[in-house]
Amino acid sequence: MSDEFLTEEKPSIFNEVTEYLKDANFEEALRLLQDRLQTDPGDLDTLHLIGTIHAKKGDYIKAEKFFRKELEIDPNREEAHFNLGLIHSKQNRLSEAIEDFENVVRLNPEDVQALNDLGVMYYSKGVTDKSHDLFCKALQVKPTYKDAFLNLFELLWNAGKYNQALEHVYNFLKKLSPADSNRITQPEVEENKQKVQPEYLKRSLEMRKRAPAIIKPSDSEKLDIFDKHVPQAIKDKKTGMNIAVVADFNIAGQLSQLFRLINEKTIHRARCIIIYDDYLTYDKDIVLSHDKQDDFQTAVKIIENADFFHIGRFPKKVGDLNLLDYLKPNNTIVQYFGSELRQKAKEIYQWHLTNKITGLSAWDYTMLESSPFFYHINIMFDSTKIKSAPKPEGTIKIVHPVTNRNVKRTDLFLEVVDRLRKKYDIEPILIEGKNNQECLELKSQAHMTYDQISVGIYGLSAIESMAAGHVVFGGISNFAASYFPDNPIVWVTEDDLFEKIEHYLINRVQILDRGLAGKSWVKLNHDPDRILRQHLYMYDFVRNGHRFLRHPDEQLLGAGYDRG
Structure with a gap:
């Protein structure tokens, strides 16, 4: 899916703005456009450009405001609908993104990028039949459209339709090189064969934009990256674990709040890796969707040096790094927050049953009955x-x-x-x-x-x-x-x-x-200090099994041992 926000061709009056945009001088460009908007509040091109600049800056709330104002004046602005779709997809507001891209396709049924991105949104929601039809339609309009080709291949391959997937590749290659089509032969794969991708498609294909390649640190590199958010006054008291808090989204701000509390009040140190940012602007440590290469490298170092993992909603990959390779029954808990458990309860339960990894849920009814791996800990709020x-x-x-x-x-x-x-x-x-x-x-x-x-x-x-x-x-x-x-x-x-x-x-x-x-x-x-203590006892249980404690709160800094 493209990360580019569309801009329309502008008359000469926008030449100066265009030059500023070439230099990524967004503030000056915005200043000129805001001045123009004062004289002509309903100018659609100005509204669109302002929204586009805010989107490029990552300020999706302001961007959405200007695109919606543009559509209030002219509901048939295809580019505004498309840009809203990009914004909502980045915020994981999938239903709204689907509506946005549907509007683009309604206005322009042959917009291949909108067809492809609409297919990606349906695929993300698990509606594979609809995404299949949309990828096919995009390829009918533009038979050499690479994004739709790759996405359709992944859909077929993941569904176990290996021969269809290879036939799809065969047909695509013939369209790319019609002159060589007679020399291209189609291999066959047994339908029950293990899911190993063919040699010429060895890389992992993903529906969304792939993370930048991660440069792994050498074994000799020993960066103490877990100290970053530990208050200076208590660094010498950190005698516990290095805890990596990792999640796809910072669900309700719970995970960033937890990692701060661990650093400020316990003997442990923590870092927090969030895969995708959202519009709620909760506190954050590392957000990988910002596409900063240094952040990806740091995330790898955190994961490779962690003693314990607190996973939120179970992201299976961090860029190209398979997180599952690091998770073990005695170093991991996975915390769920409701919707994912309601939608995938059996699948998740079976995974925990097989891997013997502990799960947490704020409401246990979202899990299957008699689960030996799930425990109840409340949501925290200060x-x-x-x-x-x-x-x-x-x-x-x-x-x-x-x-x-x-x-x-x-x-x-x-x-x-x-x-x-x-x-x-x-x-x-x-x-x-x-x-x-x-x-x-x-x-x-x-x-x-x-x-x-x-x-x-x-x-x-x-x-x-x-x-x-x-x-x-x-x-x-x-x-x-x-x-x-x-x-x-x-x-x-x-x-x-x-x-x-x-x-x-x-x-x-x-x-x-x-x-x-x-x-x-x-x-x-819902007191954060109380819930922090619940998490710490659960970490101890996961690490050490069932044991009797000599003192309460011995993982907390300054814990007193005179209480019973």
Whole structure:
């Protein structure tokens, strides 16, 4: 999939901007374009160029804002739809990326790059039949289109359709060199043969842009890279393990928060490697999707020198490095956060059963019953990160953080609030496409939160809102209630959401009472220090097996040994 953001041909008035862009002088280019926008706020080319520059800078939130403004003026701007697709794919917002690329194909059915990228998005969601058809369509339009060729080959090969894959290669080579087509012969492969790629396609083919090649350090190179984020005052007290925290995404900021706590409060040292960045701008250490060669080299050194691995959602590769080669039953835990377990429970369970590697889940019901490898540790949240909600006076504000409108039942929320606004002074605020700090700021200005009613559990968003003192409305399943029967979320269903919200609009003093209960709940059950200690005991269990401890918290710096 291309990493390039499209720009249109510009008239001579944009020559100066073009020169700045050639030199990657984005700030000067933006200054000129913003000046032009002051005189002509609706100029589509200016809006598009500003969005493109923000995208090239990696500021996807601002880029999306300008592309959407462009489409408000002209919904048929093919390039704006395409660029939104690139942005959403980089943020792993696959459903939105699919919609964007569908719009491009609707406007231009022969846009081979949009056809290919749409196929990649469907492939990423596991819809292989649709991705197959899209790759084929791209090759019908442009038979020598390399990206679609490689992607279709990978799809066929991974599906075990080896002869079809080789026939696909054979046909592609004939189209590349028609004059030599009579000299190209097609090999055959037994359909049940082990998945070994043919000699002329030996490299690993991937649907997404491959990471830069990693230069591995020599055995004699001994860089103490785990010291980077350890406070200087306690470096000499670090007598424990080197812990590598590795994940595809920094899920809800949990992994970067964990690695900071390990460095600041324990005898261990830690680094955090995240494969793909996201728009929420959580704290970070190394993010490989930024494509910095030094980061890839550092990531390899971290992995090769780690004593223990805390894996989030199980990324199998870091660039060209197979992470699985380093994971063992006594040096690894894999932490899951819900959706992946719900979608791939049997596959994941079988992997853990085979490899005897420990798993963690915030909600055990997402795993199969009787799993001997999965343990429950709560999501952590530092309550000091969010301001308290205002007193429930005047207009009552209710926020709804949106990640997936269908899952969250945003339609139901909007319908209920429309009815409530006819009788009460209530203002709904949808939090969508905001980074984490912007989200927390909006929550600190509101009084209530509608979370969801279709998942049956609560996650970080509800925890943030409780920490702010909100009344939180959410669907809680019987299984979730069996874990926390006294959680302070207002349990709602589709049938009673209106009545439950109305109750607090009528009885505003109860907003304060419920808010205080939520704050206490978060401090008791989601305190980062407590959850850090849970992780440390689990690390010890994985490393040393079942054993009795002489002292509590002996992995924490400054731990006292006078407690029993």
